Amino acid sequence: MIRPFDAWTLRTLLAGGSIDGGQEAISSPFRLLAAHLDSLPSEGRQAAWNGFLCSRADAEELTIALSDVDPSSPSPEPDPAGRCANLADLRRLVASVGWHWGQWLAAGVLNGLAADPGTGKTVMATDLARRLWFRQPWPDGQENSFPEGTRTLWVPGDRHYAQLMELASSYGLPDEALLFNASPDDPTDGLDLDDPAELGKLADRIETESPGLVIVDTVGMSTGRNLCRPEDANAYFGPLMDIARETGAAFLLLTHLSKNGDALGRRFTGACRVVWKMTAPDPENQPDRRRVWVDKTFSINPPVLGMSFGDADCSFDFSPPSEPEPVPRKRGPAPEKLEACKQWLVERLACPSPVNEVRRDSEKEKYSSGTLYDARDALGVEEYMVDRRKWWKLPGEMESDSSEVETAF
Structure with a gap:
C-alpha cells in the first residue's frame, strides 16, 4: 500500500511538478522512481510511469491511489515510517519526559516503590494522594503544580479496602479524591491487569479523569504472571508502559523487597524509569520512622528522606534514620x-x-x-x-x- 505522501509526490511529478530535493522524505520503494521522474522532461514522465507499472503486481492499486490525489492540494505530512529514527528523535522523546515531583515522580512512565510488607507503602501512597488533593508541597518541599482537587486513581490489587477507607478518613480525604479502575456498580472490579479489556478501561478512565497519579498496589496481586520470566514481564509491563506514554500519566507501582533487598521480580526495576525504596532501619528504637530514597533513576539522585507516620499525615525531613550499630557478637558457644x-x-x-x-x-x-x-x-x-x-x-x-x-x- 502506497503512503499518502508518496502518492501525492508521484502524482505531482506526473503533472509536471518537481520534488525540489525532497526525495529523502519519500519511502524507499518509490525514492529512486521519484528521482528518475524528476530528472525527465514533463512529457516523458507518463511513459516512464507506465513502464514502472508493468513490473508491479499492485499496478491497479497504485493507479487508483494516484487518481485520487489532487496535485494542486497541499502536501501531506511525510510519514515518519519513511525514515529511521535518529538521535534527534531520541533527544526529543527524552526531553518530553517531565517531572511531576522533581527527580522523584516522572510523568508518562512507570515509577516504582519497593519495601518489605508492612513497612508503609500504602501509607506513603495515600499521603501523596492527600498532597495532590489539597495541593500541598511534595515531601521534600518542592512545589506541587497540580490544581487543588486533583484525584488519584488506584488499582488495589491487595484488596485492602478497609485500610484505604481508614487512611482516607484519617487524612481528611473526601470519597471523590480516590478513584478506582471500576464502575460504581462493582467498585472492586478492574484488578486483573492481565486482561486486555481491563487495560483498555484503565486507559479510558485515565484519559477521562486525568488523575495526578495512578497507583498499582501491589504489582504481584494484579497479575497471575511470573514476572521473573522475560516473556511474562513483557506481557505485563509493556501495556502499562504504553498507557503511561500515551496518556502522560505518572504510574507508581508498589512491590515488595526480596531477602536481598532488591525489588521483587527482577524485571520490575528494568520496567520502571524511577525506583524508590523504603526501609524501617531501626524498628526497635524508632518504630514509626522510615528511610526513603531513589534507588534507580535516569536523572540526578535526590537527597534521601526520612519519613514519620502521623495520625493525619506523613511528615518528611532530610535526616533519615540509619541502621543501628550492630552489637559485636562474642565468640563462643551458644x-x-x-x-x-x-x-x-x-x-x-x-x-x-x-x-x-x-x-x-x-x-x-x-x-x-x-x-x-x-x-x-x-x-x-x-x-x-x-x-x-x-x-x-x-x-x-x-x-x-x-x-x-x-x-x-
Whole structure:
C-alpha cells in the first residue's frame, strides 16, 4: 500500500511538478522512481510511469491511489515510517519526559516503590494522594503544580479496602479524591491487569479523569504472571508502559523487597524509569520512622528522606534514620549450650578429678573443649597439680554446696 505522501509526490511529478530535493522524505520503494521522474522532461514522465507499472503486481492499486490525489492540494505530512529514527528523535522523546515531583515522580512512565510488607507503602501512597488533593508541597518541599482537587486513581490489587477507607478518613480525604479502575456498580472490579479489556478501561478512565497519579498496589496481586520470566514481564509491563506514554500519566507501582533487598521480580526495576525504596532501619528504637530514597533513576539522585507516620499525615525531613550499630557478637558457644555444660561440670566435679578424665567424659557428653573451658572459667574452677597431673576442683563455696548435696543423699 502506497503512503499518502508518496502518492501525492508521484502524482505531482506526473503533472509536471518537481520534488525540489525532497526525495529523502519519500519511502524507499518509490525514492529512486521519484528521482528518475524528476530528472525527465514533463512529457516523458507518463511513459516512464507506465513502464514502472508493468513490473508491479499492485499496478491497479497504485493507479487508483494516484487518481485520487489532487496535485494542486497541499502536501501531506511525510510519514515518519519513511525514515529511521535518529538521535534527534531520541533527544526529543527524552526531553518530553517531565517531572511531576522533581527527580522523584516522572510523568508518562512507570515509577516504582519497593519495601518489605508492612513497612508503609500504602501509607506513603495515600499521603501523596492527600498532597495532590489539597495541593500541598511534595515531601521534600518542592512545589506541587497540580490544581487543588486533583484525584488519584488506584488499582488495589491487595484488596485492602478497609485500610484505604481508614487512611482516607484519617487524612481528611473526601470519597471523590480516590478513584478506582471500576464502575460504581462493582467498585472492586478492574484488578486483573492481565486482561486486555481491563487495560483498555484503565486507559479510558485515565484519559477521562486525568488523575495526578495512578497507583498499582501491589504489582504481584494484579497479575497471575511470573514476572521473573522475560516473556511474562513483557506481557505485563509493556501495556502499562504504553498507557503511561500515551496518556502522560505518572504510574507508581508498589512491590515488595526480596531477602536481598532488591525489588521483587527482577524485571520490575528494568520496567520502571524511577525506583524508590523504603526501609524501617531501626524498628526497635524508632518504630514509626522510615528511610526513603531513589534507588534507580535516569536523572540526578535526590537527597534521601526520612519519613514519620502521623495520625493525619506523613511528615518528611532530610535526616533519615540509619541502621543501628550492630552489637559485636562474642565468640563462643551458644548461651544454652554453655549453661548445660556448666551444670554438668558442677556435677562432674562433686569430687575433684584429673583434667584428662574430665575432658574425656565431656567429649562423651558432646561438649567441645572450647565449651568445657568456657564453663570452667565461668565457674571459677581451680586447677592444681598432683603427682605431675593437673586436677580440677570446684571453688571452695561451690565445693561445699556440692558436698552438702552428696551428704543429703
